[in-house]
Amino acid sequence: MMIEFENVSFRYDPKTDYVLNDITFKINKAEFVAIVGKNGAGKTTLIKHFNGLLKPNEGIVRIDSLDITKEPISKMASIIGYSFQNPNHQLFAQNVKKELEFGPNNLKVEESTRDTTIQNLVDTFQINHLLERSPFELSGGERRLVSIASVLTMNQQVLVLDEPTYGQDYRQKKRLGSFLNKLTDEGITVVVVSHDMDFILDFIPRTIVLSGGKIVADGETSKVLSDQTLLQDADLISPLLLDLCKSLQQIDDSFTISINEQEVYENILALISKDRKISR
Ligand SMILES: Nc1ncnc2c1ncn2[C@@H]1O[C@H](COP(=O)(O)OP(=O)(O)OP(=O)(O)O)[C@@H](O)[C@H]1O
Ligand SMILES: [Mg+2]
Structure with a gap:
């Protein structure tokens, strides 16, 4: 599905400054896009607009022809998978297996389809040994991986992941990058917020740079991330x-x-x- 922001501005409080300032961009179906920017640039705020967790004060956010502000959150949740920056905001089940089953059960996915999808994810990320464990007893990296996998179980058309590689070792990052790449080949649109420039360069063809709530660059990753002046201005490193x-x-x-x-x-x-x- 296509995502479109048209002159979107947002502030958390009418007494404070805008956190997003007149944001306009379009992401096509099956694109793989990175959003970068220093701490506080507005990345998380921006992607929370994708599924209506936040609503713009001005402007419009569309997913295909749907205006997200007019759709119930439950409908958006069936279209868009969202993985939080902090995995603790997302995990709650008694064990990892139940955690992975929760999303598909909620969407009333047929059991055999659900189990095949979960098995595929468990094999891809090699987390079979974690299935019976409590999500809260896992290591930081394992917990993040489970929180991402629990989003991927729902086979949504759009995926929005906030810092998915944070705390992941080299091999897990490669597995995640290849897996997401494969999803875009199947027509899924993937948007990733990340500080991991090496991961972005390796896997994500397009990069949008946010600075002070504005888009300061949007283009081919290798070009954007080699523009020293731009990176310096946005306080980033290549x-x-x-x-x-x-x-x-x-x-x-x-x-x-x-x-x-x-x-x-x-x-x-x-x-x-x-x-x-x-x-x-
Ligand atoms: N719930 C909130 N209420 C008020 N202000 C907020 C809230 N969440 C974020 N902010 C402010 O909005 C700005 C953008 O925050 P945001 O979380 O979008 O940044 P970010 O680019 O995701 O940063 P990071 O790289 O640290 O995750 C910051 O100045 C932050 O303090
Ligand atoms: Mg953030």
């Missing part, structure tokens, strides 16, 4: 891989900038061996 490439290009201007780890690794090896040949 991904390590791009930094490294840029430094190496200053040493040898034939060095090609790439966003693929393996390619960068090979380019570095080529650079070293070229250097050795010259110095011999």
